[in-house]
Amino acid sequence: MGKDALGDIGFGYRPRAAYASDPAHSRGRLFDEPESPTRTPFQRDRDRIIHSTAFRRLKHKTQVFVAHEGDHYRTRLTHSIEVAQIARALARALRGDEDLAEAVALVHDFGHTPFGHTGEEALNEKMAAWGGFDHNAQSLRVVTRLERRYAEFDGLNLTWETLEGLVKHNGPLTDASGKGLKGPVPQAIRDYSELHDLELDRFAGIEAQCAAIADDIAYNSHDIDDGLRSGFLTLEMLEDVGLPGSILKDVRARYPQLDDVRTGHELMRRQITLMVEDVITSTKANIERLKPDSADAVRAAGETMVTFSAGMAAAEKELKAFLYKHLYRHAEVMRVRADAEQIVRDLFDVYFADPRAMPDGWREGLDRAQDRIKARSVADFLAGMTDTYALKEHRRLFDHTPDLS
Known part of the structure; x- marks a missing residue:
């Protein structure tokens, strides 16, 4: 059942840019299934992700602070929801498929261990003799093998586009000859790609790129929020960091009597807005320069199209270095x-x-x-x-x- 039969269900088939992923022409699922009469393939993926066991488990998985340290700290679940909101906003502005961007954002952390990157490093060390452990490859294992919900297949049987976005949202994994760009490609990814070629040497579609940069925007902002809540960071420390420092200066000039808690929240929302608007402007310039006329043209562009401007990229790099030193490496x-x-x-x-x-x-x-x-x-x-x-x-x-x- 295609686009004409389904109509404009849930606005999922509304007009989009020529370079967007089109649910009416999805490359399909590993196991063929009848189309839903009420949802596009990408909407269906999003729903399957939300109803999965792995999604619920994110509620009690560490982002930075261990999940039981406080009710208001981010967990992998709240982080994923925040990433999805930003990814949808970017995809909407760029006339991509919002549902696909949301699906990739919601599933991108499924493979994370308990205790965040700490657990991943420990498990990778223990698995060194058997190919190591990679959370991205584990996410793929979860949605293609480990979720056991359906009578006819293991996993969630997500569309090619969602799986491609999950595996390649940070860029290609191999060169044209198949050699890994950052070391060997995890076996789980190679094995699945042999069954359902994910084109590991090409970039992901525009929607997955939106999800990837939304991840950066979300944690650059909410890690500051959690750091302030914990007391490991202070507003005074942030005054010397370019991006948050300039925002704080503006907030204090406009609201000189504002308390620290509200000042912190004003900082967060303004930083997210600045970064989102920068990505939209920068990406539109990239689109105008590269002129992709299809989703495959985005994949073959030879570069990431959804990017920060040079100035924002430098500011973001400075902010990450600050967070690494003062929060992630705090005693x-x-x-x-x-x-x-x-x-x-x-x-x-x-x-x-x-x-x-x-x-x-x-x-x-x-x-x-x-x-x-x-x-x-x-x-x-x-x-x-x-x-x-x-x-x-x-x-x-x-x-x-x-x-x-």
């Missing part, structure tokens, strides 16, 4: 990271030594499996854990569990 954050790493290492060692320590549905057949199969199954189980479940499991299996509060 208290590093203390929690060290303890969280140990929890992930301990759990991997126990499950690998005795898969019977894992629950039903995960341990079957692993006592006789090759080490690489057993290790990957343990990694799948561990990566799917929330912070709270990882702590609970560690307390069950060990006499002492670090206090991450």
